Amino acid sequence: MDTPLPLDKLSFGNIDQDRPSDGVTKKLKYVVLVSTGSFNPPTFMHLRMFELAKDALSSEGYYVIGGYMSPATDAYKKKGLISAEHRIHMSELACKSSSFVMVDSWEAKQSSFPGIPSVLARIRNCLLESGLISRESLRVILVCGSDRLESFTIPGAWTPVQVRTICRDYGVVCIRREGNDDERIVFSDDILNENKDNIKIVDDLIPDQTSSTRVRECISRGLSVKYRTFDEVIDYMRKEHLYLNLSDK
Ligand SMILES: Nc1ncnc2c1ncn2[C@@H]1O[C@H](COP(=O)(O)OP(=O)(O)OP(=O)(O)O)[C@@H](O)[C@H]1O
Numbered sequence: 001m002d003t004p005l006p007l008d009k010l011s012f013g014n015i016d017q018d019r020p021s022d023g024v025t026k027k028l029k030y031v032v033l034v035s036t037g038s039f040n041p042p043t044f045m046h047l048r049m050f051e052l053a054k055d056a057l058s059s060e061g062y063y064v065i066g067g068y069m070s071p072a073t074d075a076y077k078k079k080g081l082i083s084a085e086h087r088i089h090m091s092e093l094a095c096k097s098s099s100f101v102m103v104d105s106w107e108a109k110q111s112s113f114p115g116i117p118s119v120l121a122r123i124r125n126c127l128l129e130s131g132l133i134s135r136e137s138l139r140v141i142l143v144c145g146s147d148r149l150e151s152f153t154i155p156g157a158w159t160p161v162q163v164r165t166i167c168r169d170y171g172v173v174c175i176r177r178e179g180n181d182d183e184r185i186v187f188s189d190d191i192l193n194e195n196k197d198n199i200k201i202v203d204d205l206i207p208d209q210t211s212s213t214r215v216r217e218c219i220s221r222g223l224s225v226k227y228r229t230f231d232e233v234i235d236y237m238r239k240e241h242l243y244l245n246l247s248d249k
């Protein structure tokens with residue numbers, strides 16, 4: 001299925017002006033951030049992750065030119081996962097407030113589960129084919145939370161090839177979640193440890209434990225989710241009667 005990658009929010013800025021003031025002289029690299037997830041529904045935290053990753057990478061001399069949320073396909077079959085159509089639409093509503101984050105619906109439209117390396121490769125290839133950026137100056141980096149990083153170490157959840165590809169060929173920015181000991185996770189796993197220089201762990205000064213599960217739970221109990229996610233997402237969920245009954249699927 002031909003799904004064009006949206007490019008409208010990519011911004012190359014003025015790379016000299018944006019050079020960090022701490023005298024970092026290494027050549028700036030353009031970064032595109034990618035977050036895969038169910039986004040069932042998207043929350044403020046899903047967009048905050050991009051802001052946190054961008055701040056962290058900018059301070060190291062990288063230049064973040066854009067970001068993509070990649071909602072999972074229905075073939076992911078996670079409990080309570082509502083249709084990709086709704087999740088894509090809500091992710092698009094969530095991204096409206098961002099100057100640089102877009103939605104790539106390619107993964108969501110696949111009839112089988114493509115796996116994160118394929119999502120990252122697809123985004124990188126589309127960007128290179130666009131002619132906007134050269135292979136040497138582009139880095140595509142996965143943004144995730146601690147639970148995803150930890151899942152890389154759970155036997156059977158991923159193949160070693162997938163984890164190595166993600167960490168070595170792309171890189172990971174991990175946003176610490178629920179006070180997780182991410183450093184220990186990296187240290188105690190062979191593949192993560194051998195790629196530790198490509199894994200950046202980021203703490204939010206204001207940690208936020210919002211999760212989609214908790215948002216769904218609030219909705220099903222008739223509780224407010226205002227200030228947990230975007231008003232447009234709330235309006236959409238209300239209009240479409242989403243998550244009212246958690247035993248739906
Ligand atoms: N509060 C948070 N702090 C750090 N990372 C988060 C947070 N919420 C979500 N993430 C990360 O966002 C990515 C996409 O998450 P996902 O869509 O699975 O949301 P979730 O809140 O974990 O969902 P669910 O509760 O349905 O499992 C994952 O890498 C996840 O770790």
Ligand SMILES: NC(=O)c1ccc[n+]([C@@H]2O[C@H](COP(=O)(O)O)[C@@H](O)[C@H]2O)c1
Nearest residue numbers: 036037038039070071072115116157158
């Ligand atoms: N082995 C794999 O490739 C694998 C395993 C689990 C999750 N995922 C990814 O995680 C996303 C879903 O995330 P959550 O389970 O956090 O909602 C999907 O987009 C999928 O790409 C991939």
